[in-house]
Amino acid sequence: MSRTASTASSIDPISASVIQGGLQSIAVEMGYKLMRMSYSSIIRESEDFGAALTDAQGRQIAESMQSTPLQSGPIAGYVQNVLKVMAERGETIEPGDVIMHNDPYGGASHGPDFAFLSPVFRDGALQGFACTTAHHLDVGAQTPGSAGIVEAIDVYAEGLQFKAIKIREAGRDIPQVWRILRDNVRAPNLVVGDMEAQIAASEIGAARFGELIDQHGAGQVTAAVDALMDHSETMMRKAISALPDGVYKASTMLDGFLDDPERRHLTMAVTLTVKGDEIEVDLEGTSPQIDDRPVNMPFVGTTDIAIWLTLRSVLLDSAVHGIIPQNSGLTRPVTIKAPKGCLANPSFPAPVIARFTGGNQLADTVMKALSQCAPEMVSAGIGNLKVIAFSGLSGGEHWVHMEIFEGAYGGRFGMDGMDAVDTLYANTRNNPIEDIETHLPLRVTRYELNEDVAGAGEWRGGFGSIRAFEFLADGGASVEGEGHAFRPWGFAGGGEGGTASLTAIAPDGTERAMPSKLAYRAAKKGEVYVATGPAGGGYGDPCAREPERVLDDVLDDLISPASARALYGVVVEDGALDLAATEALRAGTRAKGGRA
Incomplete structure (x- = not known):
């Protein structure tokens, strides 16, 4: 049991539930405010952001349910690293401060994901934080955009790094920090506008959090938080206890860099040990880190989130268990191990900006291991996705756009896989064509399902999409993705899914096949990029399908x-x-x- 049980026992379940509802409503309000105030489509439409509340120690207590797990999930790690760094510097956190943080080795997962933390004080005591995270479209990396920086040799090549920096102190902006930002990113109005939206949303959350404390009292809120974490922990332990004890192993192959014999065909390995009401996840056997290419995954912020998200989604499926409070209590029964220096636990300053490509496959590999002890609770192999950063110059100013191209889910017991969706720990929304063509010199000339390729099964895999983007002016693009070389796994007799592909068609009609990871490449007006999405694996014998x-x-x-x-x-x-x-x-x- 948790060490906070004695504190939690001082509050009745109804009061704890009322406070939980208040905390959850605050996080949801933060998320919607951020969406509606943001400038870029990656936040406004794709919902590549996070919003959450933590206590004073950085334990997560509520998150915005419409945001992506890869953004909300790491927030506890952000806060805990900020507290550590500021304590080491001898710095203090005061009312009215706003702290900016995007350290890839300090909880931030990768550099484009910036967090803004607004502390909550009552009677001179720090009570917690309201935090927002979001992916920003340019952070001053070696090439335009903040995706597809696949030739970065270290984290310094991936853009600006801010480690627990106050951007607002006692309610007053620190203009020098804003000047550094504006002078070192390619689309300053867009990026700074999104950051200001994040700050406003976090400050709204901090104000609401303070009001909740005023209404119920700091002691009652603390007791409710402890009780809710204990409840989430208990639910997770019960779910684990229902699994048969044992050791379950799985591995997955990653593309890596398909045009580089020394950096392609990488291994993700998982050993999942179930013992009583606890799970250990050991990544021994995973390929060593690549020192000078950015597919490495920070242990805190990527590796841990991929594992926690998969376990939570499978073992505490909301369709079965209802809404379980999303907080740090869920992670207490789970131990994660990864050899230092492997893809899933790299050593600084190994580059990490393209970490999602492997992270999503890690989540899928955990799913494969779980299939051996919870066969009716998992899906077959996912079709992973890709991201293309489009960019160009117009009137002497940069435009940048990050497009997330959908993957597909594998079939699961009783259900076909979902078609043309972002998968597992990313979970962003598809970007509307109208929004793209309204704001950018791009035209979507094709958008359809990639038919006749899904893994066959009693419950077939989902279909990916085919999307084609035409440049209406000279520009360029860079790509990070997965799933060109290895097919998603089928389960219980189901067939494997289909692979993805990417083709560039020049204005004269010449076609060129592209790898899943592509460094910045200039494009002429009229050039078209055609992204063909993968298909999920099938579940069960295809001849058992009605x-x-x-x-x-x-x-x-x-x-x-x-x-x-x-x-x-x-x-x-x-x-x-x-x-x-x-x-x-x-x-x-x-x-x-x-x-x-």
Whole structure:
């Protein structure tokens, strides 16, 4: 049990629940305020941001549910590192301060994700923090944008680093910090505008947090926080206890840098040990860090979040358990180990800006390990996503845009995989075409599902998308992604999903295949980038899928009649299901012990 149980026992469950509702409402309000005040589509539309409250020690107590786990999840790590760094410097936190932090090795995951922390004081005592995080579109790295900086040789090549820097002190802005920012990013009005939105949202959260303390009293709020963390911890321990004790291993292959023989085909390894009501996740066997390429994953902020998010989502599925308070209590029963110097626990100053490509695969590998002890709770392999940073100059000023290209989920027990969505720990929204074409010299010329490639299964994998972007003016692009070389895994007899691809089409029609990671490359007006998304793996024997559901997929042009016959043993002729021929084909398949 947690060490705070004695404090938590001093509050009744109803009062704790009322306070939890208040804390959660504050975090949600912060998130919506940030979305609506932001300048860039990556925050306003894609929702690549986080908003959360912590206590004075940096334990997370509530988060904005509409934000991405990869942004809200690391906030506790941000705060704890800020407290550590400021204590080492002999600096104090005072009312009215706002602290800026984006240290990749200090909780921030990677440099483009900036946090702004607003402290909450009552009666001279620090009570907690209201925090926002968001991905910023340029942070002064070696090439435009804040994605696809795939040739960075260390974190210094990835952009500006601010380690627990006060940007507002006692309510007064520190103009020198703002000048440094404006003078060192390519789109200062956009970036600073988003940062000001973050500060405003965090200060709104701090004010609301203070009002909640005034209403209930600091002691009651502290007791409620302790009780809620104990409750979340108890729920997680019960879920773990329901799993059979044992050691479960899985591994996944990553693209790495496909055009570089020394840096391609990397391994992500997971050993998951279940013992009683605790889980240990050991990443021994994961490939060593790449010292001069940015696919490494900071242990705090990326590796831990990928693991916690997967365990929480699988073991405490909200469709089964309802809403579980999202706080630091959930992580207490989980121990994470990773060898120092591996991809999942790199040593400074190894570059990390493209860390999501491996992190999402880490989450998928944890899912694969869980499939051995919780087969009806997992999905088959995901189709990972890619990010393209588009940029250019217009009238002497930079424009930058980061587009997240969807992946797809694998099938799961009783459900097909979701189509064309961001997956696992990223979980951002698809960007509307209208927003892109209204604000940028880009045109989306194609947007459709990538059909007939999903992993076959009783519950098939989801389909990725195909999207084409045309440059309406000279510009450039850089890319970070995964899933070009290795197919998403199928489960329990399901088929593997399809891989992704990227093609550049020059104005004269010449096509060039691109790897999943591409350093900045200039583009001429009229050039088109075509991103073909991957498909998720299938779950279960394809010949156990209801023939009527296969027919529906054929009629919807998701699979061809030939695929229906070859993969599912279902005969569709002239848009109609031939049940007799289907049964005969499936009977022959079963007799052969394989597919049709």
